Amino acid sequence: KAGVTQTPRYLIKTRGQQVTLSCSPISGHRSVSWYQQTPGQGLQFLFEYFSETQRNKGNFPGRFSGRQFSNSRSEMNVSTLELGDSALYLCASSFFTAGSSYNEQFFGPGTRLTVL
């Protein structure tokens, strides 16, 4: 079974631009989560989507948004990019089981975003 895929793997943007990152979960997985990894702040949770609905949200400004499509693929958008948005953005998918408290998350290889 193919793993979580993220595109593009590397991206360079300039301040003020916007960017869209894509995540394709493992087949059958309906939950997709996004994390930001920076040297200064470490790994921080952005948001989680399930069945096209945002289910959980981290403490990030409104410039960070996402969505999920009916095939469970997810996109993350950052508008008005700032230098501090330079980071590795990781996506993780899980197979949600109703009533289960634990669903292992499988991570993708990440998208490295550089803001100049």
Place this chain on the structure above:
Amino acid sequence: AQTVTQSQPEMSVQEAETVTLSCTYDTSENNYYLFWYKQPPSRQMILVIRQEAYKQQNATENRFSVNFQKAAKSFSLKISDSQLGDTAMYFCAFEEFRTSGSRLTFGEGTQLTVNP
């Protein structure tokens, strides 16, 4: 809010020896999960081991085992018979018990180097 602390930014060990990585956390929750993730240079985040807070028995996965001290809020990872492939950044992570979604809180990470 939950916090996870890893006080060892870097550690090194000789091949075939044993090393222990430390992690402490703070939460008011009684039911939760703790994890150790490994992130090699490829940046692919890989789950190493998981511990359910309601289980008193420490989790073990081959050469990896944990020492879970719930009262002390301590969760250390022991790697036995260290191998060169164990060289990676290791993250301790916390997730509260929930049936409506996933949200991991990560520690700062410990860079482990296994020397030949």
